Amino acid sequence: KLRQGVQRLLGGQEPRELIHAIGQLIGLGLAETLAAADGVQGREQLFRALLGLFRGAAQLAGAAVIFFEDIHWADTGSLNAIGYLAEAARSLPLLIVCLARPTLFEQRSAWPEETVMSLEPLTENHVRRLVWDILRKLPTIPNELADLIVNTAEGNPYYVEELIKILIEDGVIVTGGDEWQLRESAATQLRLPPTLNGVLQARLDRLSAPERVTLQRAAVVGRIFWDDAVMVMNRHAPQPFTAEETLVALQVLSKRELIFRRKSSVFAGISAYTFKHAILRQVAYDSVLxxxxxxxxxxxxxxxxxxxxxxxxxxxxxxxxxxxxxxxxxxxxxxxxxxxxxxxxxxxxxxxxxxxxxxxxxxxxKPQFVEGHLRVQERLGGLLTRQARLAEAEESFVAMQGIARTDGDLVKEAQAWLGLAQLYRQQADYQALMEAASQAEDVAWLIGADLELAEALRYRALAVWQGGDWETAVLIAERALDTSRKLASRRSEAASLKLLADLHLLRGDGGLLTTITMQLTTLVENIESTSLLPDRAFVCLMLGELHLDLEQFGTAGRWLQRALGQYQALELQDGAAAALMGLAEAARRQGEWETAVLHNQEAQKLLLGVGNRLLDLTAGTQLAAALLGMRRWTQAEQVLYPVIEAVEQQTVKGNWYQLGRVYRLLATAYLGQGQVGEAQLAAQRALRLVAEEGEGGVLEQTAVWKLLGEIGAQAPAGRQIMLVDGVTYDPAGCFAHGWQLLRDVKRGSNHARVALLLAWAA
CATH class of the missing domain: 1.25.40 (Serine Threonine Protein Phosphatase 5, Tetratricopeptide repeat)
Known part of the structure; x- marks a missing residue:
């Protein structure tokens, strides 16, 4: 059926990948029935498939109209799809019409190229014209009857229609032929229900028993229902109806325009019906005992x-x-x-x-379902983390850890601790990170779970490093590397090597950095198995990020491009977005601002498609940094606000390990617009946040001190002296403090030193 529909729209063409993508988007699961090698993954690809379908239809017919009904009930993904079509189809002869209640704008306040047409209640004159139009076959319409309907309807056309149908069903109005008749004696005794629900209930009360119970059972099925489902319910009722009796009842209900038969059905050989209105369905359902x-x-x-x-x-x-x-x-x-x-x-x-x-x-x-409970908690925690709902994710992993410990499932307990460690890293809560990593390490070591052990060691090394114990952090990271090599996990080995590189970059140990680079290069060259292709892309990504940290931008770009191509071939959008973000950062640090903006925007599209809001926070932060390089102060400020809002809402527990950088960028945007006071407040907030990063946050601290010096230099006379943590600083003092912090730092220090000296000289 899907093939046939696509063929009709595209003039007989049958693009298999397009059919497969649309099938996946609507949940048909066509992977087994279509011979596509790999299912289309990533909502971006799926949206493009939809765009391709409607582009083909519009070009074939000259123009196309898409109508979406009741989208206030649509899920987020469906709304994203509609928004994508509206944005991407600007140049097409395509009109998208959406019917929705005002509650839609509580979910989605703005749409590309939107024109909002509010359907207000009908005026009294419009209601009267509607009454005249419906009753046009009456020789005359008494003013008393028209006034009664108009005054009761309160501008609701559906009420008018249903009320007149009651008059017809009660014999007050006799239809048939070219001319209707009004029984004036009955019209003078009318007692009309004052509400729409009352009118609809009155219509239900006038149905025969078979018609009423058939409608009630149909309402249980839903707004859309199927005749066979109602037949089954009627057949098994205490007072059963045959299939023929059910069909007769459905025909009567259709004739009364309470329900309508749909032109097509998702179930072959079974007719589908829909209630005329959602309110009617609700009234019918509410009448079920x-x-x-x-x-x-x-x-x-x-x-x-x-x-x-x-x-x-x-x-x-x-x-x-x-x-x-x-x-x-x-x-x-x-x-x-x-x-x-x-x-x-x-x-x-x-x-x-x-x-x-x-x-x-x-x-x-239900303790008998503990295995399923653990499985669901783990998946839920992972999805909540991707959605940046970190407080909820923490609750899920804490519950998982408790259940796993009670049940004696040590593997799941270790994985729960690792889930918590990831959250605490994102929240820059290094004390909690130390506890979670240590617990995961103990449990993983006890059961010989080397993969979990290596990950736990990496998290503990990071926590120890942030606590200021560099030497111990290196030893722990080396243990993680040894463990990874023992279990022959390329991805774990690459992550451990990258962590060691981060540690040695800080101290400028060139010999070890060269060795790590060679080991990563050898690792990627030795991956040939098809099943390990995602690992190869990951190692390329690690190499790109390492060369980026070394300020070797050309080499970094080549590795990141290689990672991007491999992730795209594998249709792994998270990895592709990470590679694009690396390329964007390389471009930004070379002053290629427009390229950086484009790469970050492309990354954000991919992340939106797969719902990775957590990584999108970083992409948004990097985009703002690139915009600041172009001196687009206001636009950068507008990009940063949603990031801050997402982080500081309760769901993320108010902190994120890059929040200090976000506030520094916001302060820069304020300063660029001449808002010195706001810039100073934001910069001091940034300084408090980056100070919590310990040794790993020295470069960011330096950048904030440089910014404070620039803010002081632009402050009005008499306000250039700033109080920071109880100590007064003039602009030169801020620059000097930043320079002092850079004294023993090697990682990325060339760029930071030059930037600080230029600002100081200015």
Missing amino acids: LRDRPLYHKQVGDWLLLQSGERVAEYAGAIAEHYELAGEETLAAEMHERAAVTAAETFELVRAINHYQRVLALLTD
């Missing part, structure tokens, strides 16, 4: 599970909702987990998180 609802929902869940067959992942979310409302908690948890996996595979991370959270709520106090 509470004691009957669980059984009905169980029947619908079972029916959907049977009908979906191999496409169960597509309907897992709906099935889970029905099972949950039926009180079938175990079945609901299983379906929610399936729905979460599908959502994560299509990069709908918010939806995946919601489903995983439902699983945990359903499995509470």
Whole structure:
């Protein structure tokens, strides 16, 4: 069916990759039925596939219109897709029309190329014209009747339509032929329901028993429902109806315009219907007895599970909702987990998180499902981390660690501690990082889990380094390297080598840095297995970042380009974004501002596509730095505000290891706009934050002191002396303090020294 639809839109063409991408986007899972070698991954590619579809349709027909209904109920990923189409299709003859309630703008306040048309309540004159139009076949329309409808409707056209249908069903208005009749004697005794819900309930009360229960059971299925599902429910009712009786009831309901038959159905041989309005469906559902609802929902869940067959992942979310409302908690948890996996595979991370959270709520106090509980907590913690919801991720990993320890699952306990270590690193909480890394190390050593042990050692080395004990940090990092080599993990070995390089860069140990560079180069050249291609791309990335730290920008660019190409070939968007960000930083540090901006913007698009908001914080920070290089002060300021807002909201616990740099960049943007007071406040906030970074934050501290000197130099006379941590500094004193910090630092110091001296001289 998907192939046929694409062929119709594209004039008979059948681009297999396009079909595969669209199938993945809507959750059809076509990997087995289409011979594409690798599934299209990354929401960016999927969005481009949609754009290709509509571009082809628009070019073939000369123009195209896309209509989206009720998008206030859409998930974040669907809204992103619509936004992408609107942005990317500016030059196409394409009109996108979206119908939504105002609540949409609470989720998404701005859209590219948007024109908002608010549908206000009809005026009294418009309602009267609507009444006249609907009742145009009456010879005359009494003013009393028209006034009654107009005054009761309060501008709601749906109320007008439903109210007139009640009049027709009650025989007040007799339809048929070219001319309708009004029974004036009945019209004088009208008692109209004052609300739309009352009108709809009145219409339901006028239905026969088979029609009413059929509509009620259809409402349990949903706004869209299928005749076969209702037949099953009617057949198993205490007072059963045959399939023929159900079909007759559906025909009557269609004739009364309470429901409409859809032109197509997702289930072959089964007719689909939709309620005329969501409010009507809700009124019908509310009229179902509470004691009957669980059984009905169980029947619908079972029916959907049977009908979906191999496409169960597509309907897992709906099935889970029905099972949950039926009180079938175990079945609901299983379906929610399936729905979460599908959502994560299509990069709908918010939806995946919601489903995983439902699983945990359903499995509470069910110790027999401890394995599933641990699995879900681990996945949930990972997704929350990617979404930069670090406080929630911490709760998930803490719960995972407690359950794993109680159950005696030491592997999962070590992994939970490592999840916490990653969070504490992001939050620059080095004391907590030390505790989590040490706990992970102890557990991993106890069970011989070398991969987890190596990662724990790297985190502990980082915590020790930030605490000022460089020598011990080097020893721990060397243990991590030895452990990685013992288990033959190229990725772990490369990460350990890069950590050692970071440590020795600070002290300028050229001989060891050359050795590490050669070892990384040998490592990447010896990776030939197809299964290890992601590891090879990662090692290239590490080499690029190492040469970038050494200020060897040409070599860094070559390794980063190589990493980018490999990640793109593997369709691994996180890695591709990281490589682009490295290229952007190399360009920025060489003064190639526009290139840096473009690379960072491309990285942000990729990260948006795969829902990696955490890495996007870094991309946004780097983008602002590049914009500042172009002296685009206001634009840089606007880029930094969302980063600060994301970090300082409660979900991230108010800190991030790059927040000091963010405030330094914000201070620079303020200074560029002549806002000296705001710049000084932001710079002092930056200094307090980077001071917590310990030895690893010396370069950033130097940059802040340089900025404080520049701020003091631009301050009005009499305000050039600043109080920093209880000590007074003039501009020269700020520059001198920064120079003193650079005295024993080698890593990246050439660029920092030149920048500081130039600012001091100015």
